[in-house]
Amino acid sequence: MNTGLKITAFAAALAAAFGTAYGVGRGVGPVVAARERPAAVHGDHRDQAAPAAPGASTVPGGLQVSAGGHTLALRPAALTAGRPGLLRFTITDARGRAVTAYEREHGKELHLVLASRDLTVYRHLHPVRGADGTWSTPVELPAAGDYRAFADFTPAGGQALTLGADLAVAGAYRPAALPAPSRVAEVDGYRVELAGTPEPGRAGALTVRISRNGRPVTDLEPYLGAYGHLVALRAGDLAHLHVHPHEGPAGPKVSFTATAPSAGAYRLFLDFRHEGKVRTAAFTVHAH
Structure with a gap:
């Protein structure tokens, strides 16, 4: 994550x-007993019991592709159902530059969740970041349709964010309840x-x-x-x-x-x- x-x-x-x-x-992370350091709540990473800071966004996490001066850009934004593929993306700052420095949360700089719109398919992935700031991860999704990609991260020196972007998976699509x-x-x-x-x-x-x-x-x-x-x-x-x-x-x-x-x-x-x-x-x- x-x-x-x-x-x-x-x-x-x-x-x-x-x-x-x-x-x-x-909580142990990477290998620290919880009695020494409890696992932290992860989400928007704010104190869940505390009031939001003045001017803070009240939009739930993952509903925006851009927030806090950062943008999630999928490259490409399409895969084919049942076939191995490579998902690549960047996190850009307010000036359009790829972010290359992150805080580590639970042993990772960034956590990626993929979910189908009908909520029948779910993947929790941990992509690898290249030196140029491009993230990549192999992925194979079993069903065609519309998906949502959620990137959960904290840019170095910044606030934690969860950004979301749509992902199309090609193939014969059958909506599910x-x-x-x-x-x-x-x-x-x-x-x-x-x-x-x-x-x-x-x-x-x-x-x-x-x-x-x-x-x-x-x-x-x-x-x-x-x-x-x-x-x-x-x-x-x-x-x-x-x-x-x-x-x-x-x-x-x-x-x-x-x-x-x-x-x-x-x-x-x-x-x-x-x-x-x-x-x-x-x-x-x-x-x-």
């Missing part, structure tokens, strides 16, 4: 969208159960419990400084927020404090690592 409910930033001005993460996932609401996700033999429901304008707990073969997983591994990464995308406009848990045991539960900025449907994506592999569990929830 350093891409609808890291959604990479529902600013504090939007009721601290998905709020300040807490407890069960001990938003997956039905569910409290359980199955992925690679793991069962991930979600407890709690976000409420508009009110902070509440969201907790996931991870098990395999009926047994709780208590040895989750740090992934980019935390035991769990939560990305939430609001259906319709794909407003973006990314939250990390704070210190705690390595499972089976990972918890977050969440405040939905509005009523509506959200798609939640939880990344967790176990036995050396990162897996993603997805849920659809309704805030009302």
Whole structure:
């Protein structure tokens, strides 16, 4: 990370969208125990409980291609479904120059999330930056259609930003409905159960419990400084927020404090690592 409910930033001005993460996932990053340094909340990187600074934008993260004097420019902005491709882009400053200096967040200078508009496809990627400021990452997307690319970063000496740009994936397109609401996700033999429901304008707990073969997983591994990464995308406009848990045991539960900025449907994506592999569990929830 350093891409609808890291959604990479529902600013504090939007009721601290998905709020300040807490407890069960001990932050380690790159390899620092959470009891020494808790994992940080990631999104717009502002204090989610603090009021927005005077003049700060109230637009949710990822909805703008340009903000804070910076622009996300995809090159090219098209891929073909089912075929390996290379996604390239730059972050430019107010003078149109490619940015080459960044702050590191959770071991990375920039985090990239790709999501289809129907929220059925999700990718959390970590591209490589060239000396000229061009970022690149291999990617293969299974379905054609419209996607949104979210770049989450902090320019050196600047403020954290989440910028978004549209991405076209060529091929035979069949629109899909938003997956039905569910409290359980199955992925690679793991069962991930979600407890709690976000409420508009009110902070509440969201907790996931991870098990395999009926047994709780208590040895989750740090992934980019935390035991769990939560990305939430609001259906319709794909407003973006990314939250990390704070210190705690390595499972089976990972918890977050969440405040939905509005009523509506959200798609939640939880990344967790176990036995050396990162897996993603997805849920659809309704805030009302």
